[in-house]
Amino acid sequence: MDISNEDNPDLIPSNTVVPRPVVLVLLDSWGIAPKHPGNVFANLKLKTFSSLVKNYPLALLSAESKTVKERYQILGASGLLSKLISEAGLSQLNLSESEKLLASWHHFNGERDSLLAKESLKVISSKTGLRSESPEQVLPEIIKIALTDIKKGLHDFLVISLSNLDLVSESGDLEAAKLAAKLLDKNLGRLADAILKQHGVLIVTAAYGHAESMINMATELPENGITNNPVPFIIVSQNYQGRTIGLPDTLDDDLSLVESVGNLENVTPTILKILNIPLPDDMASKSLL
Secondary structure (H helix, E strand, O other): OEEOOOOOOOOOOOOOOOOOOEEEEEOOEOOOOOOOOOOOOOOOOOHHHHHHHHHOOEEEEEOOOOOHHHHHHHHOHHHHHHHHHHHOOOOEEEEEEHHHHHHHHHHOOOOOOOOOOOEEEEEEOOOOOOHHHOOOOOHHHHHHHHHHHHHHOOOOEEEEEOOHHHHHHOOOOHHHHHHHHHHHHHHHHHHHHHHHHOOOEEEEEOOOEOHHHOEEOOOOEEOOOOOOOOEEEEEEOOOOOOOOOOOOOOHHHOHHHOOOOEEHHHHHHHHHHHOOOOOOOOOOOOOOO
8 A cells, every 4th residue: 555645962962953864673572681692682683783782872762551552653753753853845655564564653653644745655565474584574665665765865854664564573582583684684784774775864762672572481381462662773873883872882792781861752852852852841741852
């Protein structure tokens, strides 16, 4: 389906030049937890994610005691993010697969159904059948569309839901989920490379975790539902390389040892800051920059 119509001076400085594109990539199911046999990411070599964590600003965001609907509403500030982007005269694209449409489009936009000015929606039909037998799901199709859009400069702001790990982890098959994570990591690298070549900004986060606590080690049975573990928040841009947003170096690259410095409410004001769009006076949450 295709439809169109106060900062800390010690942290990252604000730029008056607005980068294009700014891309928000949602890696749902990618939470942060200590290593254990039921954690998909334990001892898994993820070249792209490790490189981004090492070279770009990272924060952990708390995401506790909220439903999927509530978390997506918080991520998009109940539709305020897309509304302010539209009012600023910027073009935007929301790209997802049909299984994630309710969350990544409807809930993210505050239950709004109609398109705003210069806003587009692209939805790829999700695969049917056993998810464990197709770790990539529709990831190749999503990435192809995203790369074309980024390279051609079609939109100023993109929200991209990469949900193969989320869907595969629901199967309870740990090995299939590990393969899904590797595929996701590889394609995240392709997106990062394309965005950096355009001098844009990539923002990586998630609404919730699950794959990091996929198996209950006490029962050895799959865990159902989302977790309350923190999620990563990474800002990838040439302007931000080597900078931090208040975090110390992690110990032995174990992100579970790092304390959260914000929550999902900080995502919208941070994106608005990057886009050089003034924050509303009544917005309580602050930018992480």
